[in-house]
Amino acid sequence: MILTGRSRLAGVLGWPVGHSRSPRLHNHWLERYGIDGAYVPLPVRPESFASAVTALANLSFLGANVTVPHKEAALRVCDEVTSSARRIGAVNTLFFHDERILGDNTDxxxxxxxxxxxxxxxxxxxxxxxxxxxxxxxxxxxxxxxxxxxxxxxxxxxxxxxxxxxxxxxxxxxxxxxxxxxxxxxxxxxxxxxxxxxxxxxxxxxxxxxxxxxxxxxxxxxxxxxxxxxxxxxxxxxxxxxxxxxxxxxxxxLLHQAVPGFTGWFERTPEVDEELRHFVLEG
Incomplete structure (x- = not known):
């Protein structure tokens, strides 16, 4: 993967985050579709979560996934959330648009x-x-x-x-x-x-x-x-x-819940197939 100055960026926020398979999953899709972008693990302590989200938005990240223990905190930092996120009471997917933080729950x-x-x-x-x-x-x-x-x-x-x-x-x-x-x-x-x-x-x-x-x-x-x-x-x-x-x-x-985020950030609807299943399991 070669990144340029126009690379599209997203990641996953968690504490810890080393167990997450999301970077392997999303980067597989990025490589498959030849997209100039990267998806990175973002270990963030709970007390730093709100400021970290603001920093990512200011750094031109397109958004991020959210895993434990931050899903409920993510609901509170959003300017707008989907009906699904509001009903579930947690956010697992963030989108940054025009200085606004939008939250969804795709579980x-x-x-x-x-x-x-x-x-x-x-x-x-x-x-x-x-x-x-x-x-x-x-x-x-x-x-x-x-x-x-x-x-x-x-x-x-x-x-x-x-x-x-x-x-x-x-x-x-x-x-x-x-x-x-x-x-x-x-x-x-x-x-x-x-x-x-x-x-x-x-x-x-x-x-x-x-x-x-x-x-x-x-x-x-x-x-x-x-x-x-x-x-x-x-x-x-x-x-x-x-x-x-x-x-x-x-x-x-796990694979299907990642589709809406990837689609929103990278403007390509990815396919969930056996090749993806095997690749994620191997990681």
């Missing part, structure tokens, strides 16, 4: 696009969705499924009060009346009739405890998704596949 988009790509026959409207977890990722999933028309969304979390807080915060949202809290561990009641099961917890991730779940009540027609991608095929996905369910891993969510 809901990335999640639903990953399901549609991984299982084209699946429809959100076909039945209830079950979400395990009640953190920021689960919130984005709820927004995505409400917008996609899921008739009911069941939320289960090991700490029930967190699930209740999530549901309450979305209760005034369009479709929020479709949210229902279910008890963690009541697998039969939770999974019977489900159209989708999503693990949005860290359980089953490399280095974390396993997700101990009984899938016997899950219909064979249900789609199962795990939003983590380390490992790429979690024990949940392996067991679901063995019993005949459709499964979609979590890598596609």
């Amino acid at each position: 809901a988009y990335g999640f639903i696009q990953n399901l549609f790509e991984g299982c084209p026959k699946w429809k959100a409207t076909s039945g209830p969705a079950v979400i395990l977890g009640a953190g920021g990722a689960a919130r984005a999933l709820c927004v995505a499924l409400m917008d996609a028309g899921a008739p009911e969304i069941l939320i289960a979390n090991r700490t029930r009060t967190r699930a209740e807080k999530l549901a309450d915060s979305l209760s005034q949202d369009s479709g929020g009346e479709r949210l229902r809290i279910v008890e963690w561990g009541h697998w039969s009641d939770m999974l019977s009739g489900a159209n989708l099961l999503v693990n949005a917890t860290s359980l089953g991730m490399s280095g974390q405890p396993p997700l101990d779940i009984d899938l016997s009540a899950l219909p064979g027609t249900a789609l199962v998704n795990d939003i983590v991608y380390a490992p790429l095929e979690t024990d949940l996905l392996l067991r679901a596949r063995e019993r005949g369910n459709w499964v979609v891993d979590g890598l596609g969510m």
Whole structure:
């Protein structure tokens, strides 16, 4: 990659940020499409986040992605945010235009696009969705499924009060009346009739405890998704596949959520394909 004085610049803000695969992902696209630009990691301490964003805008960066622990702080520094970011309560993508900071959250988009790509026959409207977890990722999933028309969304979390807080915060949202809290561990009641099961917890991730779940009540027609991608095929996905369910891993969510940012910064809509999947996984 050779940069010029006209190179278009973007990056990812996080603390730490060395784990992020976003630089590998975006720079692959830049090279693929022959774009004069660069996407760089930007490690920023939480107390310096607001000033760092202002500095990037003043340095003619086109924008940046935002990862932990800055997503909620990013919402506060924006002059304008999208409806998706406001509803999710966090920003993961920044755009700098005419001295204004615009914020978006593309996690809901990335999640639903990953399901549609991984299982084209699946429809959100076909039945209830079950979400395990009640953190920021689960919130984005709820927004995505409400917008996609899921008739009911069941939320289960090991700490029930967190699930209740999530549901309450979305209760005034369009479709929020479709949210229902279910008890963690009541697998039969939770999974019977489900159209989708999503693990949005860290359980089953490399280095974390396993997700101990009984899938016997899950219909064979249900789609199962795990939003983590380390490992790429979690024990949940392996067991679901063995019993005949459709499964979609979590890598596609990472790849698809990057598309709107890249498109806005570099004026080219990138393709998510197998070559990209393999390249990002190798990093």
